[in-house]
Amino acid sequence: MRVRLEDVARATGVSPKTVSRVLNEEASVKESTRQRVLAAMESMNYRPSPAARGLAGSRSFLVALLYNNNDNPASTYLAEVQDGVLDACDAHRYSMMACPLRTRGQDFIRRVDALVSDHQIDGVIVTPPLTDYAPLLQRLQEHGVPHASISPVQHKGAIGVCMDEQHAAKALVDHLVELGHRRIAHIVGIANHGASRWRLAGYKEALAAAGIEFDPSYVAQGEFTFGSGVIAARQLFELPQPPTAIFASNDDMAAGVMWAANERGLKLPRDLSVCGFDDTPLATQLWPSLTTVRQPSREMGKLAALQLMERLRGRGPGLLVQVPYALQLRESTAAAP
Amino acid sequence: MRVRLEDVARATGVSPKTVSRVLNEEASVKESTRQRVLAAMESMNYRPSPAARGLAGSRSFLVALLYNNNDNPASTYLAEVQDGVLDACDAHRYSMMACPLRTRGQDFIRRVDALVSDHQIDGVIVTPPLTDYAPLLQRLQEHGVPHASISPVQHKGAIGVCMDEQHAAKALVDHLVELGHRRIAHIVGIANHGASRWRLAGYKEALAAAGIEFDPSYVAQGEFTFGSGVIAARQLFELPQPPTAIFASNDDMAAGVMWAANERGLKLPRDLSVCGFDDTPLATQLWPSLTTVRQPSREMGKLAALQLMERLRGRGPGLLVQVPYALQLRESTAAAP
DNA sequence: GTGCAAGATGACAGCGCTGTCATATCTGCC
DNA sequence: GGCAGATATGACAGCGCTGTCATCTTGCAC
Incomplete structure (x- = not known):
């Protein structure tokens, strides 16, 4: 019914573990083997099961997009950020869950806990004004879940994206x-x-x-x-x-x-x-x-997600990248009377 | 580390399978047993692992929100719908994934397939104009994935929500x-x-x-x-x-x-x-x-999601509910010149 | 009492992967 | 040519649940 890792292994003549290694881009696989496995995966249209990966391993390939739902920033802004994040996730075979958070009360702690322990979220993208909401960041740290920030006030140590x-x-x-x-x-x-x-x-x-x-x-x-x-x-x-x-x-x-x-x-x-x-x-x-x-909200969402995944894949600590702004001079401004 | 179903079973003095039955609201569990198990779950703060449930069983407790990403309806509309859907999901312990779809080209077929077979999506919520996009609906049917529609043109047989x-x-x-x-x-x-x-x-x-x-x-x-x-x-x-x-x-x-x-x-x-x-x-x-x-977009998102979950839990076929509209008479209309 | 269906529970394997550890194969160098 | 040390691969168990099927209780009619 479903093509499994084992099927790919059999087709290639290697052990399942080796296929797993290729899937996870681990280093110690001979290049020729890697190519054969990749070819088999491609031709058999193999798609790993996120559920099995999540259960067996420590990663879920899931990131969460956190946003504030009471003090709402404009929904167009969030929609653009979200689309950017989804773009980046797509490209790296991650999935995204959108998580509105109400910061009033203690509700948000339960929600964050639920997210992290239920779904074993790998990482989180935080949008303003949550970006600098200390109780949230602290909780994430306690859970050991890395996060990328969009437009954080506190630049030091943050990864994600900002604009001047x-x-x-x-x-x-x-x-x-x-x-x-x-x-x-x-x-x-x-x-x-x-x-x-x-x-x-x-x-x-x-x-x-x-x-x-x-x-x-x-x-x-x-x-x-x-x-x-x-x-x-x-x-x-x-x-x-x-x-x-x-x-x-x-x-x-x-x-x-x-x-x-x-x-x-x-x-x-x-x-x-x-x-x-x-x-x-x-x-x-x-x-x-x-x-x-x-x-460029969409771009910013994308960049933040990319930095997060860079970090998740252990390719580096992740950066706080800066995007350029652009003045839009239109008709509402004119010479002083 | 993590509270597992087995732990709850041991604490209650029943078999893991019985706990599983309670979790899934199956019928044949004696009421007294059910209560004991529920109490134990509560006190131990048990949270089932979606990954394990998805892997072992046939359900993932995941629904997808599909929306069009090229012919975009206003993002405020989508944002509201999404929030409504998330509301409903929260209440019924489902999770939601947001999935922008480009209907140009064949891309969307791949995306839908990926969604359904990767994540074993239980159901889908379709927003306009995807609501009446035949190739999509057909593909969903082929996969046997139920869907709820928001404002479908074709009312017959549809479940979800509409407005007159x-x-x-x-x-x-x-x-x-x-x-x-x-x-x-x-x-x-x-x-x-x-x-x-x-x-x-x-x-x-x-x-x-x-x-x-x-x-x-x-x-x-x-x-x-x-x-x-x-x-x-x-x-x-x-x-x-x-x-x-x-x-x-x-x-x-x-x-x-x-x-x-x-x-x-x-x-x-x-x-x-x-x-x-x-x-x-x-x-x-x-x-x-x-x-x-x-x-009432938010409400509509919520209602559509509720109908879908009603259906998923086998509590009935799901309905196409109608929401009332409300005229907003403001200052842009006045007596004819 | 006894027999039998329905109701309630349990034993067990296995979902599709990955972590751990063991093993095989390949280097280079004396 | 042989051996240490890397490099590459494999065997195996188990993640936390659920499906299947077996078993054990009940209740109830005769």
Whole structure:
């Protein structure tokens, strides 16, 4: 019925163990044997049973993608990351399980335990803001399960992928400065997210570089959602000297700013320049289209998974790779009024 | 190290096989024995090994979520469906694997085969437009793998979940008619999607009910994307008698219509009413906010998964359940000019 | 009581692999 | 040519469960 390792062994005239060695890319197999075995595997369309491998050995060839399910980052972001991870898994014959985690309560500990001990997960990919959630990372360490991080705050010792968000944010604000803006406001995201910190830091850096004094009243608190963008913008509009440009920490909030601007009768981008961050599909669906920073989420998912598997296969410790960002200058930013 | 079935058996004073029976909810176990075993499992925190179960038995307790990866429906939609499915799986101790499928070429056959024979998937959940992709369904049948469908065109014999989209679309157009619109245009989605057909049918039904003659020139072709909405709208605006209302087959295209309207200097909703379908987050992020139909995607994912598991556990054949829709009347629709 | 079907439980092999350890084969070098 | 030390391969048990079939209890009719 099913082609087994033993069948391949018989066809090649070697022992099952040798076929197993080839399958697992172990070193001590003569090249000629290896080729014969591989050929047989191919021609017989042999596909190893993950269940048997998991049961007999110590590896499951399973990785888990962990994401936060209450403080949800945009689902488009996660979907892209997930697709990237699946891509990488496919290429290396790993399988992926998606695992939403609620960090409230102790639920998540049980879930992580269940994952690791039930399925003997080989490794984990952690997405923000879980990336820096200490109890989770600690638990993973206790289980001895390696993890790759996407955009971790703490770079030291981390493997995975990151982007120079601070630099990107600075470039974006530089652009506003070049357009002649001086009263530039910023809407920060949820406080303990790395993204919020980096983008704020980039904003400050750009101001400093342009010789504009930092004014805390131009910084409004948001929480990465459309609605919070609306509220923050309304606040900024009430200032005695309202900003001529607003840099929102992500696209959703930027959309909220645009909504609030429309509500107030401001004409974009003539009366107000707006920019966001992430380059979600939303950015090109707004009117005017949104100036933002492209974050290659899919690519990042893929790279993180690759680093994890590099590590799992013992081909090295795995790295924290950096991906380039790309400014997307569109119609929502224009010369200061 | 790990608590095994055998340990539970020893603690309870029964044979491993009996514990296995309890685990699998088989009938012929005396109630008192069952309780003792369950208590022992609980107190010892026993967690069965999926690998061993899969290897020894015929079930893997794994379901796959299949989705299309080239003709992608909105990722927010998929993300919601996936979360719903995960919810249901969690509740019934099943695990889920996400499987993007490219329907181009023969790749997908290999992928499906791999899934089914590698992981011995117990069942599959199919999302549109895969729901009616004949080669896929046939292959699943050949493998003897049951599947649940989300919004299948072919209701007969299907299990899963659906919504009365035609009725919803009719209700939406009824609303436009009540606002006094007579020149109502429709932008259809990708041709062979059930969603496109139903929504078009509802549009026609509403026109007929209002005594408005159907005019094919008021129907433009789109493909569910923002860009196609822009193009279709531009086309409609060029008509000698441009429409006063446009019903786009989904929210993304409706956003495109709004973009095109802005581009043309039309003031919404004064000069043009626009409505969409799906109630994606986008709908409330546009300005003016979009009148649309809420589709409870998350709930639908959950229900489909529940029906599938019902079937897998042999508790019945599984049903095709229908979920209610909800009109979301917002600011993008107003009285006809 | 006895006999017999149905109900409840157990013994045992084996699912398809890998870990461990033993064995065979090949190097190079004196 | 022979021997140490690598290099390459194989034998075998066992991972944690479930399927099959056998066995042991029951309950119940006669």
